[in-house]
Amino acid sequence: MTSLETPPAATATDLQDERLAAPQGFRDHLRGTVRRARDGDLGMLPVIAGVVVIWTIFQSLNATFLSSTNLVNLAFDMVSLGVIALGIVCVLLVGQIDLSVGSVSGVAAATTGVVMVRHEQPLVLAVLVAIGAGALIGWLYGQVLNRFGVPSFVATLGGLLAFLGTQLWLLRGQNAINLPYDSTLVRFAQVWFVPEALAYLFAVTAAGGFLAAGLLRARKRRRAGLSSVSTRWLAAQALALGAALVFAVYYLNRTRGVPWMFMLFVVLVLALQYVLTRTGFGRSLYAVGGNAEAARRAGINVRGVYTAAFVMCSTLAATGGVLAAARLAAANQSTGTADVNLNAIAAAVIGGTSLFGGRGSAFAALLGVLVIQSISSGLTLLNLDSSYRFIITGAVLLVAVALDSAARRSRQAHGRG
Known part of the structure; x- marks a missing residue:
C-alpha cells in the first residue's frame, strides 16, 4: 500500500473471532445465545425454565401459590438456606466441597443463643462471636487441606459430626434456647x-x-x-x-x-457476584477451579485461594445459621440438621454451579434456592408430606448434574473448555 492510499477502516480486534465479539443488537444476542447453547454453554437458561415450569404446575394445582402472601413467605424462607448456598458456591468454584455447612450453621445458631440469652451479652457481640467462629472453622479446613493434603470431602465430613456434637454441647441438654421476641434480630427476621x-x-x-x-x-x-x-x-x-x-x-x-431479611440476601448475592466477576481474587477462584496447576504456574497462591474459599463458605454458613435462629426465634438441636447440608449443595448445583469447579456465579445460589423452596412451598400448600419434596428435589438435582456433565463435554468438544 502506498502513502496515497486510504488505510482500511479500523476493525475491533475481537471481531476476527465471532466467539469473542460482543453482540451488538437483539439479533446478535439471539444468535449468540443459540450458538452458546449449541456449544454447551447453557448458562442459567435451564434453571430459569425450571422455575417457570414449577410455578406453572403449582399455580394450576393451587391458586394461592402465586399469591402475594405466599410469595412473601417464600422470600422469608429462602434467606437462611440461600446464604448457606452462597458459601457452597465459593468452594465449588475451586473444585472443593464442604459437607459440614449445616452443622456450622447449627453451631452459629447455638452460639448466638448462648451468648445472647444464657450469658446476657449484647446482640452485636453474640452475632460477631457466632460468625467469627464460622470463619475460624473455614480457616481450619484450609489448613487441613493445604498442610496435610486431606481431601475436603473427608475433612468436612468429619467436621459435620464434630460440629454437630459441639452444637449439642453448647445447648447442654436443652432442646432450645428461645431468643427474645422483642430483640432487633428476631424483629428483623420476622416483622421488618x-x-x-x-x-x-x-x-x-x-x-x-x-x-x-x-x-x-x-x-x-x-x-x-x-x-x-x-x-x-x-x-x-x-x-x-x-x-x-x-x-x-x-x-x-x-x-x-x-422483607428486609430478603433484601440482605440480595445484597450478599450482588456483593459476591461483584467479587467473583470484578476482582482479581474472584478470577483466581475461577482459575484454581479450572486448573489448579496452571493457576499455580501463573503465579496464583493456590493454597491461599483454597483457604479463602473455605473461610467464605463457613462464614456464610454461620451467617445463615444466625438468620435461621432469628427466623424461628430460637436456637435448637435441629437447627442446621436434617436436609440443610444437602439442600444447600443442591441449591448451588441446581442454580448452575459446576461440581467440577471453575464455573458458576452467586446468582446460582439465588436461583437454586428459589427452585428448592418453591417445591417445598407448593407441596405444603397441596398438603403433601416431605417424602415427595425429597423425591422431587433429588430428581431435579440429578437432572441438573446430568445437564452440567453433558454441557461440559459439549464445551470441550467445541473448544470452549
Whole structure:
C-alpha cells in the first residue's frame, strides 16, 4: 500500500473471532445465545425454565401459590438456606466441597443463643462471636487441606459430626434456647419490611446501576479496541429489569411488602457476584477451579485461594445459621440438621454451579434456592408430606448434574473448555 492510499477502516480486534465479539443488537444476542447453547454453554437458561415450569404446575394445582402472601413467605424462607448456598458456591468454584455447612450453621445458631440469652451479652457481640467462629472453622479446613493434603470431602465430613456434637454441647441438654421476641434480630427476621417508597427507589436504582455498569464496561471495551454492546440494547435491558423489579415490589406490597431479611440476601448475592466477576481474587477462584496447576504456574497462591474459599463458605454458613435462629426465634438441636447440608449443595448445583469447579456465579445460589423452596412451598400448600419434596428435589438435582456433565463435554468438544 502506498502513502496515497486510504488505510482500511479500523476493525475491533475481537471481531476476527465471532466467539469473542460482543453482540451488538437483539439479533446478535439471539444468535449468540443459540450458538452458546449449541456449544454447551447453557448458562442459567435451564434453571430459569425450571422455575417457570414449577410455578406453572403449582399455580394450576393451587391458586394461592402465586399469591402475594405466599410469595412473601417464600422470600422469608429462602434467606437462611440461600446464604448457606452462597458459601457452597465459593468452594465449588475451586473444585472443593464442604459437607459440614449445616452443622456450622447449627453451631452459629447455638452460639448466638448462648451468648445472647444464657450469658446476657449484647446482640452485636453474640452475632460477631457466632460468625467469627464460622470463619475460624473455614480457616481450619484450609489448613487441613493445604498442610496435610486431606481431601475436603473427608475433612468436612468429619467436621459435620464434630460440629454437630459441639452444637449439642453448647445447648447442654436443652432442646432450645428461645431468643427474645422483642430483640432487633428476631424483629428483623420476622416483622421488618422495607417501606414501600424505599422499595420502589431500590428497584429503580438497581436498574439504573445495571445500565451505568453496562455503559462503563462498553466504554472500556471501545477504548481497548474491542467491540461493545450497543447503548440501545443496554437501555432496553435496563428498562426491562426496572419494570420487572417495580412490578415485584408492587405485587409483594399488596400484602406485607418486601422483607428486609430478603433484601440482605440480595445484597450478599450482588456483593459476591461483584467479587467473583470484578476482582482479581474472584478470577483466581475461577482459575484454581479450572486448573489448579496452571493457576499455580501463573503465579496464583493456590493454597491461599483454597483457604479463602473455605473461610467464605463457613462464614456464610454461620451467617445463615444466625438468620435461621432469628427466623424461628430460637436456637435448637435441629437447627442446621436434617436436609440443610444437602439442600444447600443442591441449591448451588441446581442454580448452575459446576461440581467440577471453575464455573458458576452467586446468582446460582439465588436461583437454586428459589427452585428448592418453591417445591417445598407448593407441596405444603397441596398438603403433601416431605417424602415427595425429597423425591422431587433429588430428581431435579440429578437432572441438573446430568445437564452440567453433558454441557461440559459439549464445551470441550467445541473448544470452549
